[in-house]
Amino acid sequence: MARRRILAGGISQESHSFTPVRTGRESFTITAGADALAKARGTNSTLGGIIAAADTVGAEVIVPTLFRAQSGGPVEEGVFEEVLGLMCDAARRGDFDAIALPLHGGMLTPSRHDPEGVLIAALRGIVGPEVPITAAFDLHAHVTPGILGDCDLLAGYLTNPHADQGATGERAGRAALAMLEGHLKPVLAHAHLPMLTLGRDRTDEPPLIGLHARAAAAVASGAVADASIFNAQQFLDVPGLGQVVMAYGNGEAEAARALVQELAEALWAARAETIIQYPGxxxxxxxxxxxxxxxxxxxxxxxxxxxxxxxxxxxxxxxxxxxxxxxxxxxxxxxxxxxxxxxxxxxxxxxxxxxxxxxxxxxxxxxxxxxxxxxxxxxxxxxxxxxxxxxxxxxxxxxxxxxxxxxxxxxxxxxxxxxxxxxxxxxxxxxxxxxxxxxxxxxxxxxxxxxxxxxxxxxxxxYRVAEMPFTVARPFYPVDDIAFTPEAKIQPRRTFQG
Incomplete structure (x- = not known):
């Protein structure tokens, strides 16, 4: 069998809607090709994890470009357009079997509230439904319906403070390879909650430690193939801001749906516990x-x-x-x-x-x-x-x-x-x-x-978010008093058969 090839790369930055300073090209560390692979291999980074997954089975990783920056204001349009063009040009060459993207999930540009979704949709439009696309996102990502529709498997950090960037990239890389071999047919269950976590959202403390333990147990038992709980960055003035709980079944999603429903109900019930007052x-x-x-x-x-x-x-x-x-x-x-x-x-x-x-x-x-x-x-x-x-x-x-x-x-x-x-x-x-x-x-x-x-x-x-000039993200708890009942939904599976 020919050696498998994975297309990776993209742009990773976390944006803040209310910061007036734009993030320009000079703020990014930019790598590509062999240089990107050499600098990421063996590191606790999402690209490092994708490389590790590929190395385990002798697969090759191709990186047309990778832009990485610290958090800041929305990314200048031209920077995102440059990355989008380079990634799409690479996708059109078609010299790969799957795509695994080391992104953040919380980036903005002045005109786009979901640039990662734009990138993934563009790649999907080029490669069609049969090429696996996976991604590794930060736990604080803003996960949109568009991303869920175009991405076969989305892996989020499971730790906050973040210590598992590499492991998250490895999950995304392994999933793409497993789809190619026909071992994984991911079917997604997910739920959105219109709430923000404000301070008590460490995964090593209640209430999230218990929710993550339940998700991890379901993955370990084989009931679900993967599970993530996304606690969105609190300063994104975007439609649909909130928490996303998700899990993937392998070929079917009933167990994933039941897990997501359980976790979403527990998180909504504990919403007041996720708000903290720090010392003076x-x-x-x-x-x-x-x-x-x-x-x-x-x-x-x-x-x-x-x-x-x-x-x-x-x-x-x-x-x-x-x-x-x-x-x-x-x-x-x-x-x-x-x-x-x-x-x-x-x-x-x-x-x-x-x-x-x-x-x-x-x-x-x-x-x-x-x-x-x-x-x-x-x-x-x-x-x-x-x-x-x-x-x-x-x-x-x-x-x-x-x-x-x-x-x-x-x-x-x-x-x-x-x-x-x-x-x-x-x-x-x-x-x-x-x-x-x-x-x-x-x-x-x-x-x-x-x-x-x-x-x-x-x-x-x-975390005084009531004082922030949100225009499109609201309503959300705790700023708004919302009557809400969590509901887990199953995402229709695309035609890829492995």
Missing amino acids: LEETLARATPGRTLILGDQGDRVAAGAPGDSTVILHALLERGNGLPAILPLTDPDAVAACRAAGIGATLTLSVGGRISTMMPPVTLTGEVIAAAEGAAFTYAGPAEAGQRALIGPYAVLRVGPLHLALTAFPYSYLDPGYFRAMGLEPADHAVVVVRSGYHFTLNFAALGECVTVDTPGLSS
Whole structure:
């Protein structure tokens, strides 16, 4: 039998509807071909998982292009059009047997609320109904009817904070190969719930830990072939925003339908339990002491959720305390970076920083010494999340203001791994307070350094969603009082027979 070939690639980014800054091409790490395979193989990434599935059976993976970026504002139309064109050109060549896509599922462009669905539909239109198409999505994806109709199997992360990116890609890759061999005939059952989870949506805590355990048991027993629970990103102003529970049967879907119905009813019943109030900033900072590291997730300005990363809320609080504790605080401020680089390392200068897009608190004017400045840096995630994945930092500078180190960058970063700071010459373990632009995903990779606490701060990514200018996503719980009864539906199976 000829060697199987899998077409992979695409574009992966999580968007925030209410962030005014668009995500341009310069924000993406772009790979293709042998370079993409070499950089992803063996990593805890969705493409790495697809490659691992292919390697197990001696299959080949083809990557026409892969664009990957941090969360941010909607992706510029031209960037998506470029990726769409490259992927469709590759699909038209037809030198492959199946498609497995390492995507996110929560991306927007200014004119499209479901670009991943547009990509999958375009590929389906080219290859027809008999070529398997699978995809690996982030747990926070916005899963649309279009995606479910054109994708043969959609695998979502099963962990939050995310630690199973590679395993999710492997599920998608294995499913595509199993369809080719006739071992898998996926039939989908799914349910949509018009609700948001706001804070208590970790999969290692109630209520989701129990739901995932029930889904995992059904997969392990063979009752269903695969199951995912999607908790949509909370800042997408898109039609049909909410949770999606789904499971695939093999050839039939009654067991999958029963599982989805059970899980959807349980999730809707537990909707109030998924809302949390994080501890306050002042009370948390009061616990900071020399000799141990307190890592603070800035809930209101989470670049990991698409916020701009320039909030000065925590910076104001640190300066007002004036307790002399060594701290690291990152800020997105391209003008400040340019000024530091122009002045040079060792220069002392006065700057107004932050607060340009996140306006809850004003910019801060301070005087400090430039101790690092460069065009960019690179590092490799230590993990466990994204372990082995290479990351790039654009233009940056470090300004030392007494015991405070400001990590200034031209582009926003979430700082999910200590490697971000180390690449700029800062050791988090040497500081009493370290601020990251993440809610809780950072806890996996920072756990060994100290206590990780998410603090309730105002901003574009706070969970005060009633204050957000939603126009098309509503109604949804908890903003709206909805009378709703979950209903599992079976998706008609396409004609592919393996």
